[in-house]
Amino acid sequence: MVRYAALKGLYDLEKTIGSGGFAKVKLATHIATGEKVAIKIMDKISLGDDLPRVKLEVQALKTLLHQHICRLYQVIETDSHYFMVIEYCSGGELFDHIVEKNRLSETESRKFFRQIVSAVAYLHSLGYAHRDLKPENVLLDREENLKLIDFGLCAKPKNGIDSHLQTSCGSPTYAAPELILGKKYLGSEVDIWSMGVLLYALLCGFLPFDDNSIENLYRKILSGKYDEPSWLSSSSKRLIRAMLQIDPKKRITIQELCNHPWITAGFLNPVSFVHKTNFEKDDDVLSTMSAICGEHASDIWRKLVKSDRTDYRTATYLLLLDRKLRGLSLRISPSAKSHF
Numbered sequence: 001m002v003r004y005a006a007l008k009g010l011y012d013l014e015k016t017i018g019s020g021g022f023a024k025v026k027l028a029t030h031i032a033t034g035e036k037v038a039i040k041i042m043d044k045i046s047l048g049d050d051l052p053r054v055k056l057e058v059q060a061l062k063t064l065l066h067q068h069i070c071r072l073y074q075v076i077e078t079d080s081h082y083f084m085v086i087e088y089c090s091g092g093e094l095f096d097h098i099v100e101k102n103r104l105s106e107t108e109s110r111k112f113f114r115q116i117v118s119a120v121a122y123l124h125s126l127g128y129a130h131r132d133l134k135p136e137n138v139l140l141d142r143e144e145n146l147k148l149i150d151f152g153l154c155a156k157p158k159n160g161i162d163s164h165l166q167t168s169c170g171s172p173t174y175a176a177p178e179l180i181l182g183k184k185y186l187g188s189e190v191d192i193w194s195m196g197v198l199l200y201a202l203l204c205g206f207l208p209f210d211d212n213s214i215e216n217l218y219r220k221i222l223s224g225k226y227d228e229p230s231w232l233s234s235s236s237k238r239l240i241r242a243m244l245q246i247d248p249k250k251r252i253t254i255q256e257l258c259n260h261p262w263i264t265a266g267f268l269n270p271v272s273f274v275h276k277t278n279f280e281k282d283d284d285v286l287s288t289m290s291a292i293c294g295e296h297a298s299d300i301w302r303k304l305v306k307s308d309r310t311d312y313r314t315a316t317y318l319l320l321l322d323r324k325l326r327g328l329s330l331r332i333s334p335s336a337k338s339h340f
């Protein structure tokens with residue numbers, strides 16, 4: 001087991017659960033609270049000119065606090081590595097969940113899709129676009145709640161969400177026509193297209209546009225033509241059609257999506273457009289921390305809010321808050337005292 005000095009006393013590393021291009025994801029235990037976390041480890045050498053993506057992802061995740069966006073607890077940077085301590089999503093990828101069930105029922109698809117719409121509506125309300133929405137970037141936590149991950153490509157155009165982007169990114173299978181044509185595009189509009197592909201995958205168990213040859217794949221995407229299997233209800237067909245519009249100006253907007261009849265069917269209310277980004281102050285958590293480090297709860301809170309929210313104290317606060325929300329006891333192991 002490789003020992004990383006930077007994690008000593010803070011996290012106990014366990015097995016590797018995933019490895020992508022320039023990152024590997026290991027399970028770990030946050031020593032102070034005993035809570036499970038995932039640590040995304042990136043070595044700066046192999047990151048190369050992708051380094052700015054990490055900074056972009058950290059910047060975005062620090063700002064984004066939402067129940068369906070995977071939470072960043074701590075960032076540790078050494079000369080050679082970045083460690084991103086992230087929320088534990090033991091349900092694995094939504095993609096695997098769909099594959100093992102062949103396809104999801106309309107009710108289950110709606111439960112998941114409302115959570116995706118809620119996360120993306122929140123992103124867009126803060127001027128962000130994800131730009132790489134695909135089933136692999138949607139994880140499930142232990143309660144099968146959905147968590148969006150991988151904000152390495154997300155963009156926050158300087159003059160707001162309605163300004164045009166140009167860089168082509170993300171995977172072609174989920175990419176909107178305007179993106180693969182290299183046209184100027186709006187992040188919000190390409191996210192809607194990718195969510196249309198996601199909804200189709202949930203309801204059908206396969207992708208609307210797929211081909212081994214990239215030219216055929218592009219041709220299919222640009223045609224906007226896809227099969228509509230017999231089991232699709234007319235309401236779901238209408239919604240998918242509204243999202244997979246070739247012309248981005250004809251595509252449904254995120255606001256219309258939140259209120260769409262298919263989205264609200266069986267639910268009391270439309271998907272909410274939240275701006276909740278601030279920390280919730282919790283006195284039980286603060287007094288648990290105060291008992292260990294001897295500082296007053298009010299001082300701990302003041303420092304937390306002022307900090308850049310990616311240190312061990314922040315991780316401890318957020319993980320204790322998670323434990324409280326799950327009705328578990330609040331405890332901190334004394335061995336962590338020196339790391340506060």
Ligand SMILES: O=C(Nc1ccc2c(c1)CCNCC2)c1ccc(-c2cn[nH]c2)cc1OCc1ccccc1
Pocket residue numbers: 017018025027037038040070086087088089090091092093139149150
């Ligand atoms: O907690 C994460 N994953 C994760 C944790 C536990 C388990 C599984 C998966 C499934 C495999 N069986 C063991 C249980 C986990 C959290 C965050 C991120 C993450 C956030 N931004 N970037 C990456 C990635 C994560 O994983 C990647 C993964 C690995 C195997 C499959 C599915 C997903």
